Amino acid sequence: MAEAANPKFLRPVVGPHIDTGHAITFGAERPLLLDGGRELSPVTIAYMTYGELDARKSNAVLVCHALTLDQFVASENPVTGKPGWWTTLIGPGKAIDTNRFFVICANVLGGCMGTSGPAEIDPSTGKPFGLTFPLVTIKDMVHTQAMLLDALGIEQLLCVIGGSMGGMQVLQWAASYPERVLSAIPMATGANHSAQNIAFHEVGRQAIMADPDWRGGAYQLENTNPSKGLAVARMAAHITYLSETALQRKFGRNLQNRNAISFGFGPDFQIESYLRHQGMTFVDRFDANSYLYITRAMDYFDLAADYGGALAEAFRGTKTRFCIVSFTSDWLFPTAENKRIAHALNAAAANVSFVEIATDRGHDAFLLDEPEMFATVRGFLNSVAGHHGVK
Amino acid sequence: MNSGLRPDLAAIAEAIPQGARVLDIGCGDGALLEHLAATKNVDGRGLELSQQNVNACVARGLSVVQGDADTDLGDYPAQIFDVAILSQTIQATYSPKTVLAQLLRIGKLTAVSFPNFGHWRIRLSLLANGRMPQTKTLGYSWHETPNIHLCTIADFVALTDEVGGVVQNALALRKDGHTQAMQAHSWGPNLMAEGAIFFLRSK
Numbered sequence: 001m002a003e004a005a006n007p008k009f010l011r012p013v014v015g016p017h018i019d020t021g022h023a024i025t026f027g028a029e030r031p032l033l034l035d036g037g038r039e040l041s042p043v044t045i046a047y048m049t050y051g052e053l054d055a056r057k058s059n060a061v062l063v064c065h066a067l068t069l070d071q072f073v074a075s076e077n078p079v080t081g082k083p084g085w086w087t088t089l090i091g092p093g094k095a096i097d098t099n100r101f102f103v104i105c106a107n108v109l110g111g112c113m114g115t116s117g118p119a120e121i122d123p124s125t126g127k128p129f130g131l132t133f134p135l136v137t138i139k140d141m142v143h144t145q146a147m148l149l150d151a152l153g154i155e156q157l158l159c160v161i162g163g164s165m166g167g168m169q170v171l172q173w174a175a176s177y178p179e180r181v182l183s184a185i186p187m188a189t190g191a192n193h194s195a196q197n198i199a200f201h202e203v204g205r206q207a208i209m210a211d212p213d214w215r216g217g218a219y220q221l222e223n224t225n226p227s228k229g230l231a232v233a234r235m236a237a238h239i240t241y242l243s244e245t246a247l248q249r250k251f252g253r254n255l256q257n258r259n260a261i262s263f264g265f266g267p268d269f270q271i272e273s274y275l276r277h278q279g280m281t282f283v284d285r286f287d288a289n290s291y292l293y294i295t296r297a298m299d300y301f302d303l304a305a306d307y308g309g310a311l312a313e314a315f316r317g318t319k320t321r322f323c324i325v326s327f328t329s330d331w332l333f334p335t336a337e338n339k340r341i342a343h344a345l346n347a348a349a350a351n352v353s354f355v356e357i358a359t360d361r362g363h364d365a366f367l368l369d370e371p372e373m374f375a376t377v378r379g380f381l382n383s384v385a386g387h388h389g390v391k
Numbered sequence: 392m393n394s395g396l397r398p399d400l401a402a403i404a405e406a407i408p409q410g411a412r413v414l415d416i417g418c419g420d421g422a423l424l425e426h427l428a429a430t431k432n433v434d435g436r437g438l439e440l441s442q443q444n445v446n447a448c449v450a451r452g453l454s455v456v457q458g459d460a461d462t463d464l465g466d467y468p469a470q471i472f473d474v475a476i477l478s479q480t481i482q483a484t485y486s487p488k489t490v491l492a493q494l495l496r497i498g499k500l501t502a503v504s505f506p507n508f509g510h511w512r513i514r515l516s517l518l519a520n521g522r523m524p525q526t527k528t529l530g531y532s533w534h535e536t537p538n539i540h541l542c543t544i545a546d547f548v549a550l551t552d553e554v555g556g557v558v559q560n561a562l563a564l565r566k567d568g569h570t571q572a573m574q575a576h577s578w579g580p581n582l583m584a585e586g587a588i589f590f591l592r593s594k
Contacts, residue, residue, distance in 0.1 A: 342456050342458075343463070346466040347466045347468060348468075349467065349468055349471045351434070352454060353453070354455075355449050372450075375450040379449055379452050380452065
């Protein structure tokens, strides 16, 4: 393996013994023309599938993952050893029943779980890309997923589903490939990234770039890792995934393993200890440069901008059935932003449902045990599957 | 036809053509949409104020968005639905005039049902008691009723005219749940009908 031959170019997350599932590489014959104007070739897409594709190839469900997640949606993550990140929703007998549906999830372009990204070796130099990797967009991510489906011989998707950045991809899918998407479930998302969300991302990026171990993005060459900066980025971001109510309920002003405040800067409060833990464990499973690239892709996302500023135009004439899901305590992608998508779809005369789930668990609620969300997805998907004759 | 539907909904359902694109505003628990999907193969959509009702509808496979008839109808393009339905809801809207105008704009056919405040029992109740009438269908006291804009059949006919609508067909809703054709402009039904169902088109 290249890593073994060149130990100083170790990939930060995916070591030589990590199995990232299936992978497909598109060579020079199929270069990827990126939104930003540059070409990327070769392009590798790492992905996982669950369930069986039926003979008519009519039961495929594509899952689009959020910022720091990956293709291990319904099976153990090879890096963390933890269960798949959406096993609450997806699996045998679950709302997205893998006994009935063929579930596909690919690591996004720019990611660090086997798909082409800044941590991978640039074949033209033999060195890790680092910041020489081109900037990618949500549209580029979706484009690579479409290439993967082409390679798998899947013409139409019964459903595309995803939350947060995954929801952005779902919207992009519906806009770019309306004839390939029979139904779409964008959750906890928006048609663009708000100023507040860009601001939080910028804090994270600055934390990474301020870490001396970042080395201008070339840390792999110098065998360092900006783990402190990445941990701070994660800590700041993690707050935005929760809600004030949930934080107060879970932690309040409780002290961490002590009876009184210490008059120092150690983790006096449980919430501090919790955030430090979140930051520290994150750096073991995520690449700092990937974090820069993917957060940027989210910031750049503005679906309406590609259609003359009118979001409804992105969906003009669509036959896709939509089900939008938001969560009451999500302040990263609040209900109002999700509803804006529903309004645009109404204006495009699209077939749309919009459900708001009452929960105090914030943005992350879409990943958690929310029975009403499961009932929504199950009912919607059953109806779509029935309509299209999926057994 | 015994569909288990509320009588006004059953009468509206009967008038809807096969395969029509329908918007049910204030669709509640989705009973009408479900019935229409099963019997008329319609492309049905719902708009409903109560999030609980919306979630229940979607879990049953119906296409429903949470929204408010007073504010959200402006999103839809003109003449996009074959039928726009507003059942037992117009009296609870903030601006019935705007809502009715929007319905006529987005629906090729508009179906509206409402309780008739001109019914003789209501008139008599006000005359005899001098208090705001409460009936079986309008069982709220004046200060807590969601029905903030009650009207009579004659009022509704006048409003239809004002917003540029034409009555294509009108049905009187009797106490026993039966419906019968009525002359919307004559005084009889306004006195005798407990409720009314109107099918309107824009001029």
